[in-house]
Structure formats: structure tokens, C-alpha cells
Amino acid sequence: MEEMVNVYFYGKRYSVPGDLTIIAAWEYAGYTLKRGVGCRHGFCGACATIYRIKGQNELKTCLACEKQVEDNMYVASIPFYPQDKRSYNLEELEVSDQIMMELYPEIYACIGCNACTKACPQELQVMQYIAYAQRGEIEKCAEASFNCVMCGCCTTRCPAGISHPYVGLLSRRLTGKYIAPKCGHLADRVKEVNEGKFDEGLKELMQMPAAKIQELYNNREIEK
Numbered sequence: 001m002e003e004m005v006n007v008y009f010y011g012k013r014y015s016v017p018g019d020l021t022i023i024a025a026w027e028y029a030g031y032t033l034k035r036g037v038g039c040r041h042g043f044c045g046a047c048a049t050i051y052r053i054k055g056q057n058e059l060k061t062c063l064a065c066e067k068q069v070e071d072n073m074y075v076a077s078i079p080f081y082p083q084d085k086r087s088y089n090l091e092e093l094e095v096s097d098q099i100m101m102e103l104y105p106e107i108y109a110c111i112g113c114n115a116c117t118k119a120c121p122q123e124l125q126v127m128q129y130i131a132y133a134q135r136g137e138i139e140k141c142a143e144a145s146f147n148c149v150m151c152g153c154c155t156t157r158c159p160a161g162i163s164h165p166y167v168g169l170l171s172r173r174l175t176g177k178y179i180a181p182k183c184g185h186l187a188d189r190v191k192e193v194n195e196g197k198f199d200e201g202l203k204e205l206m207q208m209p210a211a212k213i214q215e216l217y218n219n220r221e222i223e224k
């Protein structure tokens with residue numbers, strides 16, 4: 001028989017099977033999830049959640065689709081965390097040592113507490129990628145933040161008010177557009193798309209029954 005555990009969702013107690021993720025346990029308890037859920041596999045970052053285990057003082061963060069319930073777990077979700085995303089036109093930016101100072105100056109107020117790193121369910125070195133951004137090491141920041149799912153857990157804990165995922169995102173955009181070597185295949189393919197090479201094929205696909213599209217997909221040529 002499966003082991004049941006007591007969990008508290010928004011302060012209310014439920015008995016749920018102990019092998020469920022928090023999301024599955026919410027649904028087991030009768031919640032219909034409309035916000036704070038997406039891919040269910042740790043990719044979309046929609047399910048940022050805070051919890052505390054009774055008797056422990058630490059407030060922890062996690063992705064609810066990845067985290068298994070525990071006995072005496074007090075849980076609340078953060079379906080949207082109001083982060084501070086600056087507006088910019090990537091086409092008009094230049095990679096320089098000043099770029100982060102201009103767009104995200106608050107990163108220089110980091111006090112090195114490492115709370116962001118501890119909060120990250122992706123186990124990213126968040127404080128480190130902010131340090132790269134501070135030093136204008138854009139490519140390193142892009143690489144270190146590459147697996148960020150934009151959940152916002154780090155931001156909830158930062159005393160300097162930094163919106164870390166947007167700093168990482170800017171560095172990845174700058175790296176993709178200005179720093180990383182250009183991909184010849186991609187440029188060729190974009191040119192072909194713009195010249196209309198695939199228009200006919202797309203039109204055909206739009207009129208195909210779903211089963212036929214599925215068959216084509218399953219038997220597609222896969223590049224080695």
C-alpha cells in the first residue's frame with residue numbers, strides 16, 4: 001500500500017500519496033491548476049513554489065513538477081513573480097563593458113550572500129553568472145545561465161532586488177547575436193525560407209489530416 005503523507009496547501013491539510021510531485025498532489029487533492037503549471041517536466045519554469053517542512057526554519061524554493069511531496073510540507077505556489085525586465089532593442093545594442101551598467105545597474109549592489117544560488121531549482125551558479133555580468137563577461141554569463149527556466153525563485157530571495165533571469169537572458173541574446181560565430185546552415189535556411197522555397201510544402205501540410213502529418217513526422221529524415 002502506498003505511503004500517505006500530510007501536506008498543507010495554502011494552509012489547509014491534505015493526506016496524499018508520498019510518491020507524488022507537488023503538482024500531482026495538488027490535483028490529487030482536488031485543485032484544478034490553471035496558473036503555475038506548464039510543461040510538467042522542469043522546462044518551462046511556470047511552477048515556481050515555496051515550501052517549508054514543519055520544524056525546520058528554512059523556506060525553500062522548487063519547481064512543483066519536479067519536487068516530491070514530503071510529510072508535513074507547507075506549500076504555496078508563485079505562479080507569477082513580478083520581475084523587472086528592462087526594454088531594449090537588441091538591434092541597437094552594442095556589446096561593451098557598459099551594457100550591464102546601463103540596463104541592469106542593480107547587479108552592482110550584489111552583497112554576495114549566495115541566496116540566489118541556493119534558491120535555484122536548476123542548481124545554477126546564479127551568483128557567479130551575475131558576477132560575470134558585472135565584469136562584462138557576457139559570454140560566460142550566457143553559458144552559466146544557459147539552463148535557466150526563468151522561474152524567478154532566485155529573484156524572490158535577492159536583497160539587492162536583482163531580476164537574475166533577465167540579466168542572463170540579455171547575456172544570451174547578446175552572445176547569440178553579436179559574439180558567437182554565425183551558423184552558415186542557419187543563414188542558408190533563412191534565405192531559402194525568405195525566398196519562398198517551402199511555401200508550397202507548407203500549404204500542402206496545412207491541408208493534410210493529422211494522422212498523415214504524424215506518419216510523415218515519424219518517418220522523417222533525421223540529420224546525422
Ligand code: SF4
Nearest residue numbers: 120148149151152154
Ligand atoms: S537562475 Fe533563477 S530564474 Fe533561472 S532557473 Fe535558477 S532560480 Fe529559476
Ligand code: SF4
Nearest residue numbers: 110111113114116158
Ligand atoms: S541573492 Fe542577490 S545579493 Fe545575494 S548573491 Fe545573489 S545576486 Fe547577490
Ligand code: FES
Nearest residue numbers: 038039040045065
Ligand atoms: S510545469 Fe514546467 S517547469 Fe514545472
